[in-house]
Amino acid sequence: MSAGTLSGLQQPVVTGALLDTPHAAPAPDGVDELCEQLAEVCGSATDPLEIAASLEFDGLNDQAVQAKYGFPDVFALAEEMHRRVPVRPVEPESPPDPWRQGFGRPALHGLLYSLPAVCFPAATGLLGGPGAITVLLVSMLASWSGSQGLAHLGYLRLGRGEDAGTKQVLRWGMLVLLAGVAGAVWVAGTITSARTPAMAFAVGQGLYLLSATVLMVLRAERLLLVVLAPGCLAGTGFLLLGKPSGLALATACALAATPLLGAAFALWLTRGGARLALSGNEVLAAVPSAAFGLLAALLIAFPVVPGWGAGGSGVNPGALLAAIPLSLSMGVAEWTLYWYRRRCARLLRGTGRVGEFRRRSALILLAALAQYLTATVVLVAAVVAGAVALDLVDPQWTSAPQVVAYLALGGAMFLALLLQTMGCRLVPLVACGVAFAAEFAARGLGVPAQLAATGGLLLFLTLYAAAVLCKAIRHG
Amino acid sequence: MKIAMMTEGTYPHQFGGVSVWCDQLVRGMPEHDFHVVALVATGVERPAWELPANVASVVSVPLWGRGPAGRKPGRTGRRRFIPLLAELVDALMDDSPSAPARFGLVLRKLFEYAQEESLSGAFATEEAFDEFARRWCERSPDGAPSRPSLHDVLTALQLLDHSLRALSHPPAPADVVHAVTNGLGVLPALTVKWRHGRPLIVTEHGIYLREQYLHARKGPYRWPVKALYLRFLHHLCALGYREAALITPGNVYNTRWERRLGARPESVKTVYNGVNPADFPAFDTEPEAPTISWVGRIDPIKDLETLIRAFALVHQALPDARLRLFGSPPGGREGYLRQCRDLAAELGVGGATTFEGRVENIRDAYEAGHVVVLSSLSEGFPYSVIEAMTCGRPCVATDVGGVREAIDDTGIVVPPRNPEALSDACLILLRDTELRKRLGATARSRALQFFTVDQAIETFDDLYVRVAAGLVPGFPDGDG
Numbered sequence: 001m002s003a004g005t006l007s008g009l010q011q012p013v014v015t016g017a018l019l020d021t022p023h024a025a026p027a028p029d030g031v032d033e034l035c036e037q038l039a040e041v042c043g044s045a046t047d048p049l050e051i052a053a054s055l056e057f058d059g060l061n062d063q064a065v066q067a068k069y070g071f072p073d074v075f076a077l078a079e080e081m082h083r084r085v086p087v088r089p090v091e092p093e094s095p096p097d098p099w100r101q102g103f104g105r106p107a108l109h110g111l112l113y114s115l116p117a118v119c120f121p122a123a124t125g126l127l128g129g130p131g132a133i134t135v136l137l138v139s140m141l142a143s144w145s146g147s148q149g150l151a152h153l154g155y156l157r158l159g160r161g162e163d164a165g166t167k168q169v170l171r172w173g174m175l176v177l178l179a180g181v182a183g184a185v186w187v188a189g190t191i192t193s194a195r196t197p198a199m200a201f202a203v204g205q206g207l208y209l210l211s212a213t214v215l216m217v218l219r220a221e222r223l224l225l226v227v228l229a230p231g232c233l234a235g236t237g238f239l240l241l242g243k244p245s246g247l248a249l250a251t252a253c254a255l256a257a258t259p260l261l262g263a264a265f266a267l268w269l270t271r272g273g274a275r276l277a278l279s280g281n282e283v284l285a286a287v288p289s290a291a292f293g294l295l296a297a298l299l300i301a302f303p304v305v306p307g308w309g310a311g312g313s314g315v316n317p318g319a320l321l322a323a324i325p326l327s328l329s330m331g332v333a334e335w336t337l338y339w340y341r342r343r344c345a346r347l348l349r350g351t352g353r354v355g356e357f358r359r360r361s362a363l364i365l366l367a368a369l370a371q372y373l374t375a376t377v378v379l380v381a382a383v384v385a386g387a388v389a390l391d392l393v394d395p396q397w398t399s400a401p402q403v404v405a406y407l408a409l410g411g412a413m414f415l416a417l418l419l420q421t422m423g424c425r426l427v428p429l430v431a432c433g434v435a436f437a438a439e440f441a442a443r444g445l446g447v448p449a450q451l452a453a454t455g456g457l458l459l460f461l462t463l464y465a466a467a468v469l470c471k472a473i474r475h476g
Numbered sequence: 477m478k479i480a481m482m483t484e485g486t487y488p489h490q491f492g493g494v495s496v497w498c499d500q501l502v503r504g505m506p507e508h509d510f511h512v513v514a515l516v517a518t519g520v521e522r523p524a525w526e527l528p529a530n531v532a533s534v535v536s537v538p539l540w541g542r543g544p545a546g547r548k549p550g551r552t553g554r555r556r557f558i559p560l561l562a563e564l565v566d567a568l569m570d571d572s573p574s575a576p577a578r579f580g581l582v583l584r585k586l587f588e589y590a591q592e593e594s595l596s597g598a599f600a601t602e603e604a605f606d607e608f609a610r611r612w613c614e615r616s617p618d619g620a621p622s623r624p625s626l627h628d629v630l631t632a633l634q635l636l637d638h639s640l641r642a643l644s645h646p647p648a649p650a651d652v653v654h655a656v657t658n659g660l661g662v663l664p665a666l667t668v669k670w671r672h673g674r675p676l677i678v679t680e681h682g683i684y685l686r687e688q689y690l691h692a693r694k695g696p697y698r699w700p701v702k703a704l705y706l707r708f709l710h711h712l713c714a715l716g717y718r719e720a721a722l723i724t725p726g727n728v729y730n731t732r733w734e735r736r737l738g739a740r741p742e743s744v745k746t747v748y749n750g751v752n753p754a755d756f757p758a759f760d761t762e763p764e765a766p767t768i769s770w771v772g773r774i775d776p777i778k779d780l781e782t783l784i785r786a787f788a789l790v791h792q793a794l795p796d797a798r799l800r801l802f803g804s805p806p807g808g809r810e811g812y813l814r815q816c817r818d819l820a821a822e823l824g825v826g827g828a829t830t831f832e833g834r835v836e837n838i839r840d841a842y843e844a845g846h847v848v849v850l851s852s853l854s855e856g857f858p859y860s861v862i863e864a865m866t867c868g869r870p871c872v873a874t875d876v877g878g879v880r881e882a883i884d885d886t887g888i889v890v891p892p893r894n895p896e897a898l899s900d901a902c903l904i905l906l907r908d909t910e911l912r913k914r915l916g917a918t919a920r921s922r923a924l925q926f927f928t929v930d931q932a933i934e935t936f937d938d939l940y941v942r943v944a945a946g947l948v949p950g951f952p953d954g955d956g
Contacts, residue, residue, distance in 0.1 A: 041693065046703035049710070049736075053689035057853055059892030061875060062732070075736060087621040089699035348627040352613030354606050357626055473605040476630040 030069055031077070035085050042085035052078035094349075099342035103335065108221055110331020115228050116208065117324045119255055122235030125248050126201045126255075131192025135202040138188040139181055141297045143206035146177035147213035148293030149286040154217035156282060168273030170214045174266055181206035197252075204259040211262030214270065223265050231258030288425045292416070295432040299409055300326065302439065303402065303450050325383045326410050329376040333414040336375075340368040340418065344475050358470040365466055372414045376407060401447050408454040415461040422474050431460055477508045477940060478532070480650035480668055484515040484661035488525040488534060493859055494681050497726075497749055497932075498656060499525055504933030506530050508940065511648045513664045515539055537642050537664065548597035557598040558607050560585050564636075565611040568707050576738070579711040580718070583643075587667055590643040599637035608633055616700070624700035631701050636708065639663075647671040651944045654936075655716070659684040659709055662716035675721040675943045679747070681856035682877070683733040685713045714738045721948050722939060726857040727878020743948070747936065748882075749857045750929035756866035758920055759843050766797045766906045769845025769869075771838065771860045772852075774805035774831075779874075780816045782895050783851040788823040789899035794906060799829045802841035842867045846912060847905045852876055853892050862927040865919035870912055872901040882927065886919035 035042055041054045052074050055065075062073040071077040120127075127136070150173040157166040182203050189199040208227075215224050234254030238247055343364045351357055380403060388394075412435075416428035435457040442449035468474065481487075487498035502510050509532040519538030527534065549557065560582060567578040589595060598604060609629045616623050624632070642663040647670075654677045655665040662678060669676050688709050692702050717723055717739035724747045725731055731744050768787060772778050780801070787799040799820075805813045813831065820829040835841050842848055848864035850873035857878035861871050871887035873879045880889050888901040905912050942948070 044693075044699060044702075046692075046699070046706050047710075049685070050689045050692070050706070053686040054693070056686065056876075057690055059853065059874070059876070059894075061729075064891065073732070075732075087699075089622050091622075092696055092698060095696070345627075348630070349625050352609065352616075352623055352625050352629075354609050354626070471602050471605075472609070472626045473600070473602050473630070476634075 031080060031084065034069070034077075035081050038081070039085070040090075042081055043087060044089040045082055045085075045087060048075065048079040048082040051081050097342060097345070099338045099345060101335065101338040105221070106331040106335035106338075108225075108331070109216075109334055110328045112212070112216075112221060112224050112228070113327040113330045114324055115232050116205075117327065118232045118239075119235045119258070122238045122243075122251055123201055123255060125243070126197040126252060129195040129198060131189060131194030132198040134192045135185050135189045135194045135199050136205065137301055139185050139202035139206045140209075140301060141294055142181045142184045143177070143209040144297035145290040145292075145294035146180065146206075147209050148296075149290030150174065150177060150210065151213050151217055152286040152289035153278070153282060154214070156285065157276075158217065162276065164272070164274035165276035166217070166273075167270040168276055169278060170217060171267065171270035171273055174210045174214050174263075174270075177210055178203075178207055178263075181210070201255070204256060207259035208262050211259065211266040214266040215262070218269050220265070220269060223269075224262070227258055227262040227265060229258075230254045230261065288429055289420075292420070292425075292429050292432065295429070295436055296413060296416075298436050299432065299439070299454070302436070303405075303447075325376065325379040326406055326413075328379050328383070329372070329410050330413075332372055332375040332379070333410075333417055336368050336372045336414065337418050337421065339371070340364060341421075341475075343368075344469075348472060348475050354472060357472045361470045361472075361475075362466050365469055366462075368418075369411060369415065369462065373407060373411050376410050380407070401451055405447065405451040405454045408451070408458040412454060412457040412461050415458070415465050419461070419465055419468070422469060424468055427464060427468075428461060431457055431464070477652065477944060478511060478650045479505075479508050479940060480511045480513060480648040480653045480665070480674075482513050482515075482653065482655040482657070482661045482665045484657045484659065485517070486656070487514065488512060488523040488527060488531075489514060489516055489521040489536075491524055493749075493856065494656060495525065496859065497681070500750075500929050501933060501936060502531060503528050504929065505937055505940075508937075511535075511650055513537060513642075513645070513648050515642060515660055515664070517541070533648075535645065535648065537645055539638050539641050539660070547594060548601065549593040553593040554598065554601055554603055557589060557593070557601075558603055560589060561598075561604055561607055562611055565608060568704055568711070569612070569615070576711060576714055576718070580715050583666070583712075583715065584670055586640065587643045587670060590640070591646075595640060595644050596637050599633050605629060605633065612700075612704070620700070622699040624698075624704075628698055628701045631697060632704055635701070635705050639708070643667060650674055652677065652940050654679065654940075655720075656681075657684055658713045658716045659688065660712070662712065662719075666715070666719060669719060675946070675948075676719055677722045677724060677939065677943060678716050678720040679724045679726070680730060680734070681726040681749075682854070683730050685709060685737065686733060710737070717743075721943050724936075724939070727881050729878050729881065730856070745939075747932060747939075748878075748927055749859060749862065750927045750932040751859065751863050751866050751923070752929045753866055753924055756839060756842075756863055758868040758916075762846050762912075763844060766794050767845045768797070768799045768847050768849050768902055768906075769802065769841055770799070770849050770851070771802045771841045771864075772850075774801070774803055774813045774816065775809055776812055777853055779851045779853050779893065780812075781819055782893055782898060783849060784816060784820050784823065784825070784829065785895035786851075786898035786902065787820075787829065788825050789895060790902050790906070791825050791828055793899075793903055797828065797906065799825070800832055800841075800844050801830065802832045802835050802838075802844070804834050838863065839867065842869050845869065847872055847902055849898070849902065850874060850879065851892070851898065855879055857882060862923055865923040865927070868916040868920040870905055870915035870919055872898065872905065874898075883919070884922065886915055886922050 038051065038054060042051055045051050055074050055078055060074060065071050065074050065077050069077055071080065150170065153173060154166055154170050157169055185199050185202045185206070188194070212224055212227070215221065215227070231254060234251045238251040241247065344361055347357060347360055347364070416432060419428045435453045438456070439449055439453035442452070481498065481502070483498065486492060486494040488495070506528070509530055511532050512534045514534060514536050516536045516538050518541035519536055520541070521536065523534065563578065563582040564586065567575055567582055570578060586595065589598070609626060612632070613624045613626070613629060639660055640663065642660065645664060645667070647667040648664065650668055651674060653665040653668045653674050655662045656679045658678055658680050665676050668674050688706065692706055695702060697705070714737045717734055717737055720743060723734055723739050723744045725734060725744065726747070726749055728746050731746065734744060735741060768790065770783060774780065784799070787797070790797050817826070817831065820826045832841070842864045848860070848869045848871050850858060850861055850871065852858070852874055853876060855877040861873055861879060861882050864871050865882070865886065871883055873883060873887065873889055874892040875889045876892055883889055888905065890897040890901050905915070
């Protein structure tokens, strides 16, 4: 009966014509020659019908098969060919690895995250007076959360291939958020009676961050080096020359040039966007990113604030020294993230066992974390050594616990980033929120509170990531 | 009567032979209401055809766009899904004769599940992944040519999820279901049969499964995924044939595959495509220079290389001869057009070969040649041949699909990929005016007798009524 059953096809009916064909002696029937011609098809055929389809496509029909090969029809010939040629499928060309990445881009990113730090010491003249730290902090919190949300919206549209829509959302997002940052700075400045130069610097910082976000989303990081050049060069020169008062105005102008240049590039790159209304869903999807930006800024900046966090009355040099390499280390985090994804993708193609994937992917995760932490320790050591050599700081061993706390925070940020790229957005966000709340509540305890909060966060995120990311379906 | 018409990638969103046929059918039966269910790629496609008033509804089922709305199933929903998925994998890996029946049963259960829960959501759960991996990877025999990886599991789950999207849509209201393709297009038809008990007619112009086998050769998938998915389609097509009250292929040649896949011979009736004779009156005159005319999409499956090579041989014998090619490449295939031009130039017939592009009135294309040629590697029952025949132009065509049935002895049928045979046949006709006239006249009378659109429509009108009344016709052996 049913020729339609798979078994019927795979145990071919031996027809009269086939019985007449001597199986042991090849060549004379011409079938071997045909098998050779169709070697690729036969070697990867999943059943005889696949060969039959190819034979028909090559122009053979039942009459031709009867006349040339003595088989009753194309199907019988295909069955014989399937029997003769062992199936040895060729692996398809592997698709380009989306997680392949050199050192250049992440290193550039790390540099871009940390270079702006050079501008602060040069700007101490502008930042005198009451409320200066407050307006800087307000600007940082507002622009970090704003730029994270903006980047999310931008990538969302880029991912959908809407180039014109991406440009528009970035352009208007930048301008609206800038207005928001400026407003927040003005309110904070008025309350704390901050001086105008401090407020201007704070707005400039926000403008730089927002325009840098636009350039990064559009993959124009190299332009950012040009943007940073006036501020960083002038700032460094000013510091090296011992802050001569005659150059203060020129330095301030150079510092101002950086955000203005950034904004100009951002506006230029986003020209010609198309009007594409922002949907409520898009905005809603960007909220967790914005909240994460805010929490990250709080966790990093809070301990630095004099009289607020663990730093005592002055700006804490240990905290500052650790915070700078932390921004450098975000380049390492990016590289390690790609490394992790690449290794997991390879593992996914290399095993057919769920249990094995679970074990080995957990090891890859731990290795990635260790890799990130080691690199960050080296960066911290390098920055401290450099600062000591330049006589900028006099490190004390008492700062060590705080450096460790920042290291733990770095590790936690790395894991949070990794979890977000794998689609786990809520839990890292809540965990960061809880950690910050704990740090804030216990602020009277100083560094131990910071250490406990960031260490706890790192531990929790490590366990959570190990539990969630070992599921193969997450890597699809 | 209410007819549910199921299409995949054709009517009413795309142009092409199958869509022309659907349009003829719908317009030819204004007394019936048609509910079209169209499987489409993303769901943003717009109808390419103007829909007549008796098209009561068009529902698009996107296979690759956003899934049907619905949350991931809850704990109970997930628990109910796992045994179904396990049974699906087992049925697909089963080599015993009970596999087709198992497949049919589990597909029906999946349909019932999809009507209550989000099937897509169920496919995307961790439990589903683990169950699938355990059954497929860990049990694949040691002797298998290639073992599936977890990445293959992800790919296979996605393919199955997207392929089964139609099961989540509400079954269309109808007295008779007419799937104008087998394979995935049969799924929405089966849902109507299972839910409302309505009879099913399956029409195929090509052979769905054969096309899928050919397609899979170029696919990006590893062997285990390819094997599993082809098995799925194989079972699905066989199920389509088994569940159909009536199978109406567009030519007799196709019935070989249908019977091979388990179609009952008494349920197969060939119904040929037809054209409207009023649109294709006979020509009185012939062009001056000896001309070969070709009409179609400029596409590798039409094998224009063989045609151009054959024409180069014709041109050696008849230096005045010309080849006129009417048609344009589909989007993205412009490279093939260039390739053909280059080949013609290389063979020294670049001047005598003209690429005319699309024509406003297709008749002009047939009128342009003494002979109309078809060089395709694969065809169902090509309109260009029966249209040329209706105009009284003799055809030279490759022996593929239903071409021999259409032409019979009113033209010359040659083997495909054979430039010498094609050129010999063209030369015979180009040199013999008497023969051309005689064959042209017999071609026209054959077309008027067998291949008119009215006949096709009358046949289906009759079949709809009889199938709806449960009078399943007992046709002898599908020889139409």
